[in-house]
Amino acid sequence: EADIYQTPRYLVIGTGKKITLECSQTMGHDKMYWYQQDPGMELHLIHYSYGVNSTEKGDLSSESTVSRIRTEHFPLTLESARPSHTSQYLCASQSSTGQSATYEQYFGPGTRLTVT
């Protein structure tokens, strides 16, 4: 079982509020990712990081921001939540090296966000 955690699991919040979705992993992985996914739909990469102090925007434009101050922690922040942000947010981590050279991404359980 992967050691990657996300909190909160569920969040209902009003429009205009600032929120931070937490993601932590204890595997020492350099690479971390944030995906946005509507139920039963494709995964949209919104942010990624290849190491401490390294963050990049993904393929899907997002109004969120991320930070990577510590290897194990990759929080995502929405400064002003809107109903269009309602979705599931999945965090993943990946080892950049590995003797087995497996590029498996380990996903957290996700945060289901509802903005009213």
Added chain:
Amino acid sequence: GQQVMQIPQYQHVQEGEDFTTYCNSSTTLSNIQWYKQRPGGHPVFLIQLVKSGEVKKQKRLTFQFGEAKKNSSLHITATQTTDVGTYFCAGRTNAGKSTFGDGTTLTVKP
């Protein structure tokens, strides 16, 4: 940029029927991974294919990597209700960039 297409988007089968999903990349891949996401869950890694023409099996699941390393398939023999979910491929280029396909959602009628 790199594109990874998956077909079909949805597949409904009767329990016991076979199922196949196909993954096609616009660029040559260094390797490809397959994931399964159960309804309400998160994607879970199934397997990685690296070599041209590689075939791997996991019980009733057979994974293939094309000779040109631009396409892949996942075949499930005699589906069971436990197979329901969305299957994603993720293609990784030599530059180290991974792109997920759009997924194929499988439903199985008992």
